[in-house]
Amino acid sequence: MRLAVLYSGGKDSTLALIRALRYHNVVCLITILSENKFSYFFHTSNIELTKYQAEAIGIDIFNFYTSGEKDVEIKDLENAIKECKKEFGIEGIVSGVIRSKYQLSRIKEICRKLDLFCLTPLWLISSREEIEEIEKNKIEAIITQVSSYPMDEKYLGRKIDRNVFEELEKMKIDFAGEGGEYETFVLDANIFKKRIEIVEFEKFFDEKENFGSFIIKKVKLIKK
Incomplete structure (x- = not known):
């Protein structure tokens, strides 16, 4: 399956990427750069450096910007995924969400709207x-x-x-x-x-x- 990974540069999204690569064709990373450093939904710490991680891995990355307003940022994520689907013909989205029902529900809803599979390879993984x-x-x-x-x-x-x-x-x-x-x-x-x-x-x-x-x-x- 052709997939895109929602990538923040942190340990969770990296581990989700690794797990997805075992069984699927990951064609690109999607990074959302929020103007709101206290975004409720997106990781923001050193987020602009994910381009170096993509280069280190050897994979394409799409950077999209959002104002970070609570309702607007979810719509911006949807638009980013929609554009990525058009560009790469992806069939699904991978997220590193572990226990956040808030994040999971919104990603699932976006995937439903865009007719994409939603893969969460770390869902409910134990800390150990x-x-x-x-x-x-x-x-x-x-x-x-x-x-x-x-x-x-x-x-x-x-x-x-x-x-x-x-x-x-x-x-x-x-x-x-x-x-x-x-x-x-x-x-x-x-x-x-x-x-x-x-x-x-x-x-x-x-x-x-x-x-x-x-x-x-x-x-x-x-x-x-």
């Missing part, structure tokens, strides 16, 4: 299974945003690994991070032909709001 899949597929992802106490500045830039997994469990923070607790950016994986190296970055952390970002300013691609 996800970390095992991350390790198995050599996904190197770093934390690029935190907004859930007691996660703090020291987590910014940290690699997602078994230690982080166990720490989040102790803090009772969902490893999926779908509620905006934290966000990630993937630098490498077994499907990457090149790895991404961070050349320049800056950190920001607001103690009052318990909100921080790891802003990637410059990267380069390294052949593996």
Whole structure:
């Protein structure tokens, strides 16, 4: 089946892509760039860098923009998928949604309208299974945003690994991070032909709001 993957650059959408590639022909990635950094629906941290991930993987990517207003952004997503269907003749959409019924229902509705299959290869995956899949597929992802106490500045830039997994469990923070607790950016994986190296970055952390970002300013691609 010819598919497009909704791609944010984080661990979940990367793992969904890997699972989809096992059985299907993934012809492109779709990234939505939101002007609203606090978008309810879309991942926004370092989202403009997904073009480097697509290049590292060796796959086409379509970037679409949205104002990020709650109702408008869903329509913008629908238009993006519609355009991708016309351009690539896709038969279905892949999403990395894990437990968010809000996201799932809206993606399913868009697919219904556009007569597309909706594939959610990570739906209801356990946190333990996800970390095992991350390790198995050599996904190197770093934390690029935190907004859930007691996660703090020291987590910014940290690699997602078994230690982080166990720490989040102790803090009772969902490893999926779908509620905006934290966000990630993937630098490498077994499907990457090149790895991404961070050349320049800056950190920001607001103690009052318990909100921080790891802003990637410059990267380069390294052949593996």
